[in-house]
Amino acid sequence: xxxxxxxxxxxxxxxxxxxxxxxxxxxxxxxxxxxxxxxxxxxxxxxxxxxxxxxxxxxxxxxxxxxxxxxxxxxxxxxxxxxxxxxxxxxxxxxxxxxxxxxxxxxxxxxxxxxxxxxxxxxxxxxxxxxxxxxxxxxxxxxxxxxxxxxxxxxxxxxxxxxxxxxxxxxxxxxxxxxxxxxxxxxxxxxxxxxxxxxxxxxxxxxxxxxxxxxxxxxxxxxxxxxxxxxxxxxxxxxxxxxxxxxxxxxxxxxxxxxxxxxxxxxxxxxxxxxxxxxxxxxxxxxxxxxxxxxxxxxxxxxxxxxxxxxxxxxxxxxxxxxxxxxxxxxxxxxxxxxxxxxxxxxxxxxxxxxxxxxxx
Amino acid sequence: xxxxxxxxxxxxxxxxxxxxxxxxxxxxxxxxxxxxxxxxxxxxxxxxxxxxxxxxxxxxxxxxxxxxxxxxxxxxxxxxxxxxxxxxxxxxxxxxxxxxxxxxxxxxxxxxxxxxxxxxxxxxxxxxxxxxxxxxxxxxxxxxxxxxxxxxxxxxxxxxxxxxxxxxxxxxxxxxxxxxxxxxxxxxxxxxxxxxxxxxxxxxxxxxxxxxxxxxxxxxxxxxxxxxxxxxxxxxxxxxxxxxxxxxxxxxxxxxxxxxxxxxxxxxxxxxxxxxxxxxxxxxxxxxxxxxxxxxxxxxxxxxxxxxxxxxxxxxxxxxxxxxxxxxxxxxxxxxxxxxxxxxxxxxxxxxxx
Numbered sequence: 001x002x003x004x005x006x007x008x009x010x011x012x013x014x015x016x017x018x019x020x021x022x023x024x025x026x027x028x029x030x031x032x033x034x035x036x037x038x039x040x041x042x043x044x045x046x047x048x049x050x051x052x053x054x055x056x057x058x059x060x061x062x063x064x065x066x067x068x069x070x071x072x073x074x075x076x077x078x079x080x081x082x083x084x085x086x087x088x089x090x091x092x093x094x095x096x097x098x099x100x101x102x103x104x105x106x107x108x109x110x111x112x113x114x115x116x117x118x119x120x121x122x123x124x125x126x127x128x129x130x131x132x133x134x135x136x137x138x139x140x141x142x143x144x145x146x147x148x149x150x151x152x153x154x155x156x157x158x159x160x161x162x163x164x165x166x167x168x169x170x171x172x173x174x175x176x177x178x179x180x181x182x183x184x185x186x187x188x189x190x191x192x193x194x195x196x197x198x199x200x201x202x203x204x205x206x207x208x209x210x211x212x213x214x215x216x217x218x219x220x221x222x223x224x225x226x227x228x229x230x231x232x233x234x235x236x237x238x239x240x241x242x243x244x245x246x247x248x249x250x251x252x253x254x255x256x257x258x259x260x261x262x263x264x265x266x267x268x269x270x271x272x273x274x275x276x277x278x279x280x281x282x283x284x285x286x287x288x289x290x291x292x293x294x295x296x297x298x299x300x301x302x303x304x305x306x307x308x309x310x311x312x313x314x315x316x317x318x319x320x321x322x323x324x325x326x327x328x329x330x331x332x333x334x335x336x337x338x339x340x341x342x343x344x345x346x347x348x349x350x351x352x353x354x355x356x357x358x359x360x361x
Numbered sequence: 362x363x364x365x366x367x368x369x370x371x372x373x374x375x376x377x378x379x380x381x382x383x384x385x386x387x388x389x390x391x392x393x394x395x396x397x398x399x400x401x402x403x404x405x406x407x408x409x410x411x412x413x414x415x416x417x418x419x420x421x422x423x424x425x426x427x428x429x430x431x432x433x434x435x436x437x438x439x440x441x442x443x444x445x446x447x448x449x450x451x452x453x454x455x456x457x458x459x460x461x462x463x464x465x466x467x468x469x470x471x472x473x474x475x476x477x478x479x480x481x482x483x484x485x486x487x488x489x490x491x492x493x494x495x496x497x498x499x500x501x502x503x504x505x506x507x508x509x510x511x512x513x514x515x516x517x518x519x520x521x522x523x524x525x526x527x528x529x530x531x532x533x534x535x536x537x538x539x540x541x542x543x544x545x546x547x548x549x550x551x552x553x554x555x556x557x558x559x560x561x562x563x564x565x566x567x568x569x570x571x572x573x574x575x576x577x578x579x580x581x582x583x584x585x586x587x588x589x590x591x592x593x594x595x596x597x598x599x600x601x602x603x604x605x606x607x608x609x610x611x612x613x614x615x616x617x618x619x620x621x622x623x624x625x626x627x628x629x630x631x632x633x634x635x636x637x638x639x640x641x642x643x644x645x646x647x648x649x650x651x652x653x654x655x656x657x658x659x660x661x662x663x664x665x666x667x668x669x670x671x672x673x674x675x676x677x678x679x680x681x682x683x684x685x686x687x688x689x690x691x692x693x694x695x696x697x698x699x700x701x702x703x704x705x706x707x708x709x710x711x712x713x714x715x
Contacts, residue, residue, distance in 0.1 A: 138399065167553045169398060172598055179660060200663040201670075221690060224663055238665050278667045278686070295535045298559035298579055299665050300596040301641045301683060306535070317666030319641075320583075 003066055005030045005156045005188030006051070011060035013046055020046045022212035024060070028190045029205070030155065033182045036192045037199040037235050038209030044192050045084075047209070048160045051190075053077050064156060075105070080157035082149030084164060088133040088141060095120075095129040098148045105152070119147040122181045139170040146178070155187040163198060175201045197238045200224075208232045210351070228353050230346040233274040239297075239304045242314045244273040244343070252361060253345060256310040257289055260340040264355035270348040271355070277304070279342025280316035282325040287360035288337035293329050305329045307336065362389040362514055362545055363424030365410060370419035372405050379405040381571035382419070388564070392541045392548040393576075396558040397568035398594070403551045404519060406568070410549060411517055412436050423515070439508030439516040439546075443524050445500040447492055447507070453479075454488040457506050464511075478506045481543055482536050498529020502536055509540065518550040522557060537561060555595055559583065567591055589712040592637045598670070600637040600706070601680040608633060615707070618654050619675065621699040626707065626715070634710040640670060640683040642704025646697045647688060653697030656680075661689060673698065 006028040013021040020043045028034040038044060049055035051062055053074030061068045069077045088097050098119060099112045107115070120126045123143045133141060146162055159178075163171045179202060182189045192209075193199055199206060206223040208216045210231035216223055227233035233241045246255030248271045253262045255273060282305065291307035291314070299317075303326070306315050316336065318325040328334040343357035365387040372380040380402045387393045395403040408414040410421060412433035420429045428436055447456050457475045466474070479485045482502045492500055501521055508516055521537070522530055538561060541548060552558055558565050559579040566576040567590075575587045586592035592600030608617050613630045616623040621644075626633065646653060659679070660672035669689020671682045673696065682698065707715040 167399065168555055168597065169594060169599070197664075202662070220661075220663065224667070225690070237667070276667060295531075295538055296560070297534070297556060299556055300559060300583055301639065302665055302668075304665070306531070320580075321641075 003030065004028065004063070005032075005065065006190060007061075007063035008051070009061045009063065011047070011050060011062065012058045013043075013050060013055070014058060020212050021050065021057075021060075024209075024213050026207045026214040026217050028156075028188050030188050031186045032205050033179065033189045033202060034191065034205040034207065035199045035203035036190065036207045036209050036214070037196065037203075038194060038231065039235060040194050042209045043212040044194065044209060045160075048158060048192055051158055052079060052081055078152075078154050078156075080149055080152045080154050082146050082157065082159040082162045084160045084162065086142060086145030086148075086162070088144060088148075090133050092132075093129065094125065094131050094133070094136070094144050097133070097144060098129075098151050101148060101152050111153070115151045115153055118153075119150045122150070122184065123147045123177060139166060139174070142166060142170070142174065143177070146174070150181065150185075155185075157187060157189050159189060159191040161193050161195075164193075164195070171198070178202060194235075196236055196240065199236055200238060206236060208235050210235070215351075227274070227344065230272060230274055230351045233276070233344065233346075237276055239277050239315045239317065242275045242277065242279075244275055244312065244314075246271070246273055248345070253343070253357065256312045257338060258287055259361040260287065260343060260357045261359045261361055262343070262345055262355045263358050264345070266347070266352075266354040268345070268347040268354040271345045272348045273357075274344045274346060275314075275338065275342050277315050277317045280314070280336055280338045282316065282318055282322075282328050282334060282336055284335045285337035287340065288335050290333050291336040292333045293331065296329060303329070307333075362547055364389045364422075365515065365547060365549070366422040367406075367410075368420040368422065370406070370409060370416045370421060372402075372409060372414060373417045378571050380409070380416075383571075383573055385566065385573055385576070387547060387549060387566075389547045390545050391563040392550060392561055394550045394552060394558040394562035394565050395568060396552060396555065396562075396565050396594075398553060401568040402571040403553075403568050407517055407519060407549055407551050410515075411438060411440060437513050437515070439511060439513040441501075441505050441508055441516070441518045441521045443520045445497060445504040447500055447503050449492060451492065452488065453484055453490055453492060453495075453503055456492060456503050457484075457488075457510050460507050460511050474510050474512075478510045481509075481540050482506050483532075496526065496529050498525045498533045501525055501529075501533055505537070505540065509544065513546065515547045515549070516544075518548065520552050521550075523552070523554070534560060555597070559595070567594065569594075585714070586637070586706060587714045589635075589637065589708050592639075592706060592714075596639060597664075598640055598681050600639050601643070602708070603636050603638065603678065603680070605634055607675075607678065608636060617700075619698065619700050620705070621652055621701050624702050624705065629707075629715050632709040632715055633707045635708045637706040637708060638680075638700050638704050640681045642700060643673075643680065643682040644699050644701065645671065645673075645682050645684045645688060645692070647692045648697070650697045650699065653699050656696050656698050658692055658694060658696060661692075663689075671696070 004027050009025050011021050011024040050057050062070045102112050125143050203220045207214045216228045216232045244255045293307050295306040297304040302317050302319050340357035340359050345355040347354050367383050367385045370383045397403050565582050566573045575591050583595050610630050613627050614623050615630050656673040656675045659674050662670045664670045667686040669684050673680050
């Protein structure tokens with residue numbers, strides 16, 4: 001097997017009594033686009049800072065290209081870094097901004113020239129090289145900041161939510177740019193974000209970060225289809241998966257949507273269910289119920305339909321061309337059914353998957 | 362209530378033309394969203410309607426009244442900004458009441474107005490709370506409520522959701538939608554967020570470089586963009602554009618190896634330069650189909666509702682196709698694609714729809 005770009009093992013970090021990273025482990029392969037995703041407040045920033053060497057660790061190892069760098073200073077880790085906030089030096093030109101990390105590492109003029117050419121081509125900012133940051137639009141600044149992070153010629157890069165706060169169309173473009181950049185450089189990108197659509201758009205490999213741990217690591221397809229925890233289901237999916245409280249009695253799970261038969265893989269007394277928006281079908285069928293429609297969000301190709309059942313807020317998605325469903329959800333309430341196999345049960349205490357729905361009762 | 366009419370409205374800042382000779386009517390009692398990328402002139406246009414900027418040229422009418430030189434405070438408009446404008450250290454009820462005090466209403470009338478607005482915005486349960494106890498989504502609702510309670514004829518919203526926490530955004534959107542459905546006022550709403558625009562608007566006025574390039578209902582503007590810009594700006598991802606080398610025109614007939622059939626465009630055929638197709642307009646089959654063109658899958662990702670977005674290479678052309686979860690999950694190297702005629706928009710050399 002090829003050498004791993006990054007192999008993080010048993011990383012722990014506490015501040016006083018507060019455990020932020022809790023025996024956290026994951027691996028990132030060379031030539032892969034890996035996305036660490038999780039809700040805000042799960043330790044993302046601290047994880048980035050420990051990998052980059054801006055924060056010490058209490059325990060664990062950070063193995064970069066086979067060598068443990070946990071005790072090595074930031075400057076010697078040889079990891080490219082695109083930080084979340086991208087302060088550019090206002091008095092420097094775009095070119096000087098991009099070169100700056102290389103000046104720090106005492107690169108030769110030839111190396112600097114090569115790096116500027118490489119990244120300015122990739123991020124389409126060749127025409128901007130002589131400009132000052134205040135002559136650039138927000139999106140151009142962001143591209144320069146990303147270019148600066150990539151200027152360091154290495155094979156492992158950490159990108160900390162670099163698209164946060166950018167408008168829609170710009171993000172769409174930069175997402176394509178980032179994927180193309182990673183593919184052309186054939187390096188390892190480790191990208192951290194709390195935005196599920198970004199994770200879904202960028203990742204080949206996904207790591208789910210929850211409570212200071214990586215709870216699942218797998219290909220995008222597998223994490224999406226087989227979430228091993230409620231955190232996985234919730235962090236990766238758009239609109240966000242529905243959480244459905246309910247009671248388990250034997251192999252019957254009962255919630256506001258009614259009862260279904262379930263198949264348990266692991267025993268659990270107290271469960272919570274998750275169901276993706278696409279698990280619902282607008283219209284009647286077995287196990288149907290009345291949903292009060294609260295908002296139709298027009299996403300262009302489809303509508304997110306927010307509805308309410310006995311004070312539980314839920315969401316499903318319909319296609320803009322599905323006129324039959326569209327007519328139904330334009331009413332105040334409508335009949336909605338769901339696929340029992342779309343209901344996944346998680347242990348209420350651990351959050352881990354314990355079973356799945358089989359059929360309506 | 363009245364229409365807002367813009368006549369040859371232009372705004373220059375030095376050499377820069379922010380708004381360029383706009384003629385446009387905003388219909389009364391409806392929600393018009395000014396949508397466009399940063400720098401398109403949408404905020405400047407709204408500020409002129411508010412009276413916060415004076416047009417360099419042109420006139421602005423509210424109904425029959427020329428308000429071009431009328432100061433903001435006499436235009437009878439309400440305004441909601443990116444950050445909630447509310448009074449600190451007071452209750453929600455007080456916040457909603459204060460703008461009404463100058464109207465010398467009876468206690469009964471005052472309470473009625475406040476309660477009504479609170480009910481629509483879902484603030485009834487927090488009326489007694491101090492604003493410090495509330496998240497910024499709820500604070501923005503209070504700012505909205507303050508403007509609505511005054512019952513102005515026009516209410517302007519300048520990106521009211523943009524800076525609200527992710528967790529409160531949806532609830533605020535829901536409240537605004539509910540509110541807009543119940544108000545009789547003329548509403549102008551500025552945003553760069555297409556989902557917000559498509560969700561809230563009766564009509565979208567799409568802006569680029571200081572002009573309104575298209576104004577239509579969300580459905581119409583999405584399905585029938587009048588320019589490549591509109592096709593690209595609306596939708597996530599935006600429309601795919603296919604260049605001339607994939608198109609052949611013979612008399613009135615337009616064909617492409619990517620089409621399921623030849624299309625007769627009559628006399629318009631001669632001006633065809635490119636065509637556009639949305640990601641969901643490309644039919645994808647995992648196995649070879651008659652008349653289908655082979656495409657290589659270069660990337661896969663997942664979009665809303667679990668659908669897959671495929672990056673496809675047809676020869677040297679890259680397009681994005683949206684397919685069901687099961688098809689997306691199963692395809693690997695090659696797929697076969699066709700495009701039905703009703704999914705195609707033709708554009709001329711200048712980028713205008715034909």
